[in-house]
Amino acid sequence: xxxxxxxxxxxxxxxxxxxxxxxxxxxxxxxxxxxxxxxxxxxxxxxxxxxxxxxxxxxxxxxxxxxxxxxxxxxxxxxxxxxxxxxxxxxxxxxxxxxxxxxxxxxxx
DNA sequence: TTTATGGCTGTCA
DNA sequence: ATGACAGCCATAA
Numbered sequence: 848x849x850x851x852x853x854x855x856x857x858x859x860x861x862x863x864x865x866x867x868x869x870x871x872x873x874x875x876x877x878x879x880x881x882x883x884x885x886x887x888x889x890x891x892x893x894x895x896x897x898x899x900x901x902x903x904x905x906x907x908x909x910x911x912x913x914x915x916x917x918x919x920x921x922x923x924x925x926x927x928x929x930x931x932x933x934x935x936x937x938x939x940x941x942x943x944x945x946x947x948x949x950x951x952x953x954x955x956x
Numbered sequence: 957t958t959t960a961t962g963g964c965t966g967t968c969a
Numbered sequence: 970a971t972g973a974c975a976g977c978c979a980t981a982a
Contacts, residue, residue, distance in 0.1 A: 874966095888979055
């Protein structure tokens with residue numbers, strides 16, 4: 848009932864649910880977290896990840912199906928490596944067939 | 957309290 | 970297909 852969790856916690860919860868070998872967009876995560884339209888906040892939430900974050904943040908990409916160029920220059924390269932390790936075939940543009948690897952959670956999960 | 961920023965998204969050229 | 974612009978809104982200072 849009194850869900851006092853911050854929006855970040857919801858986002859983290861959703862990201863945690865992303866299965867391996869699958870990816871989700873910020874907008875998608877935001878929507879699943881109950882924050883439709885707050886895609887950016889998702890990014891900030893991940894940026895504000897706590898030290899005990901065990902979240903597969905690397906499975907969260909932008910709507911273009913590519914990793915987002917964030918503040919840290921090598922981070923996108925690192926993220927790509929993580930996704931490749933999960934079976935996501937990247938092409939020469941740091942992108943991949945999003946619709947084929949897009950995580951499709953059930954609405955009534 | 958206000959101001960500034962931002963790991964985005966969607967539309968238009 | 971890629972590039973550019975504006976809009977949404979929460980968090981941090």
